[in-house]
Amino acid sequence: MSPKERGPRNDDLDAEIESHLEMDANERIAHGESPEDAAAAARKEFGNVGIVKEVTRDMWGGGGFEQIWREVRYAVRSLRRAPGFAAVAILTLALGIGANTAIFSVVNGVILRPLPYPHPGDLVLITSQFPTLGFDQFPVDAAEFLEFRERNRSFSNVGAYYANAVNVGGESSPARVTSALASASLFPTLGVAPEVGRWYTEQETLPNAPPVAVLSDELWRSNFGGERSIVGQKVDIDGVQTQVVGVMPPGFDVHDQGVRIWLPLTLDPDSIASYRGGHYLNLVGRLKPGISLATARVQLEPMLAQWTQIDGGSAGVTPGQKGFVHTPNVTNHRLRYDDLLADIVGSAGRALWVLQAAVFLVLLIACANLANLLLMRAETRHKELVLRAALGAGRGRLVRQFLAESLVLSVAGAAVGLLVARWGLHALVLSNDAGIPRATRVGLDAHVLAYTLVLALGTGIVFGLAPMLRLNAGAMSLSLRDAGSRTTSHASAARVRRALVVTEMALAVTLLVGAGLLLRSFQKLTRVDSGFDRSNLVTFNLVLPAASYTDSLRRVALFEQITEQLGQVPGVQSATAMSGLPPRRQVNANDTRFEGYVAKPGIPPQNVDYYNYVMPNYFATMRIPMVEGRSYGPMDGAKSPPVVIVNQTLARLFYPGQSAVGHRIQPSGVVDTAKWFTIVGVAKDVKQGGVDAKTGTEIYLLNEQMPAYEGFAPRNMNVVVRSTLAPNVLSPSIRRIVSAVDPGLPIVGLRTMDEVFDDALARPRFLAELLVIFAVVALALAAVGTYGVLAYSVAERRREIGIRMALGASEGGVLTLVLRQGMTVALIGLAVGLIGALAVTRVVRSLLFGVQPTDPATFAAVGVFMLAVALVACVVPARRATRVDPLVALRLD
């Protein structure tokens, strides 16, 4: 039957029943009843008009679509009759599905979405390793890049890049943007064509070629108005007039660096020897067709052996030791291949999967709650169900009806959930820099919507199945006569409900333990001693363009001038400058000579993790205590004998059992190898390379001595101001002082040192925060579930409780009775959950810091917390039970 015929037929049925009722009423009026009584009696004898109509319509049959549509209409109608239930169910689902959708969109955008290049699976990140120095992933040097391109047989093309930052643009408003020095081969390797103009050629990467640049779409639009005529024009880049030759399409990037401008990596094939040991390049290779990453790794071994044969062998010699030739080899300087996407995602992948698992557990708990709600609803609708069955509605029809109802709920929940997800994504993920790669392009795309739909249908079916357990439990075998009775104790249904609550509690406990562990890790991270007093410190970064600051004396003078003037600003105690900003410095790993060095087991190779160029008042301003010796002072002039201050870790490693003060070392790159730097002090360790990492070795070199002894001074320095004033209050003074010295210098990253450290902890904080939110939601859902089941059971047992009280049971006795029932369920849930947590928390081991996955304190705290919440959830229905009036309860039947 087509839906068109359906309408008249419905009208027919309505008219038929109407005439039936009318005839019956007329007959009764003829027998002397009043018209009102007659109509009421006719209806009473007829039964439930609505249900009769529904069951009758079922008899008409109909096509698949039509049946589904009818089920949906019934479901909507029956849910309208229970708006409270429907609202609770839809909101619970909206939260559960919304949170899942939000997290999945991050997982999808960060981990699953392929990189935006053709055949992205063929792209490999190539880095190097120094096993004897403990560097597992390290850049390669330019010689290695040129030789690797020549010699490898696995890659169709190999490109090199080095991410940095440059000052772009005019005199008035210079901008600091992320740049990449890239080989001409990087673009064919990545396989993306420019949107406007062209990529630069190999010739343009040779020394003395005229300077050229390729813009990103983002920089093109923000700073150059998106005019195509930019190609061919010259722009000021770090003080050099540079011709723009092309613009890359939107989103083009390498290794999620956020590169805004591409500049040629200038290499001279004739100077290969001079490039050895300067490790700063990352390589991206495109595998040849038919060659897998595993095959390429096998092909690497003969290549490493070949290098030793051609360029000289140094296998067995530690880098930094005499006789070490700086070329790749099989043992102490290997090359390493990683899938490019996997490397970009890195450790964020595990964190995101943990979040996805956690939020899925929340949804499972929500489903269990809804299953319980539907079970109870099925019980209260027991009479209606029996009536339908008696009228001839088939069992399959009732099953379909339940499923339709739960699916209508879950789809409605998912629709609201999408709004929740949109909001949640912005509030929780996108609005704060969570330290997650590729996060900028996370959104609700088709994959995410498909996931949400699957989730909606899946949850609908899962919790819709619950009342069917009840159907199986014998609802349909009950006769109509029993339908009105409330005394039947549905033992099996009660068991199902309790099992669901135990499951909820167990899942919530597991989540709480996981969240607790990560929260404790985060707390421990924030309490790590950074080595200096980071309160009341404001910092910003200045980079002097190479073209206009060729003279290293001028560089030193500029930073002296700026810090001196800043020190005189009211409210500023002192100002200094340093080249390295903790806590996320890239390791330098510079070869460094130690006077009288003897290679011994336990003594590291002659290499220092961090070089820090600082000004004399550095230690006083940062409040880094000197452990031994002295700090820098007026006696250390630009041309006085060279001095150095080392950190505790270096002193301990290189001078075990003796004082480091008075020993001499020689940093790499000295002008005169006869000059040695005397250690005058040992400073407390500062967390340079990560709050959660072991402190590396570090030397502090005096910036003003660098021109004389190293023939160089850093262009990139971080100014540090100790002041109680906030950055926004200090900002005008800083701008005035800097622009008075050089109006072309952009001030970058002006913020407090506390903010710098907070940023470094963004990811662990993000993870801990979200997990705590999910765990609390899970516990709240589980508590509501416990409350609901207990309240229902109290209502069901009112008569029994009434009898007990009539027989003299005390209020306390009744309270204990109900509490015991509830807390038994909670305790079983707790026990199962803690055992589950022991098994599961191993997964998060790599995300923890200073906390064991089996941390007894966390487990104990979760246990106490969870029992307290369960107790509250049980007390309310228990107290209600004590207020049962025996007389009322007994009169109920």
Place this chain on the structure above:
Amino acid sequence: MSHGVLQVDTGSLYPALHRLERQNWIEAEWDTSENNQRVRVYRLTPAGRKQLAVERSKWEQFSTAVAEFFAAPPPEEA
């Protein structure tokens, strides 16, 4: 009427009628009753008559069997 033995709400007649109609055992049309009321009249179709004969003979067999069971003398006790 069946002497009030089967007490069911009268409304339950309709699902049953419509099920029979779907099997094409009965057909229905609107008509007017003697006191001028629009009523729906159900009639057995030829197929319905045949089905009725089948069901009736089944029922007769069953009720005969039951009647014979109760009419038979109780077995002697050992």
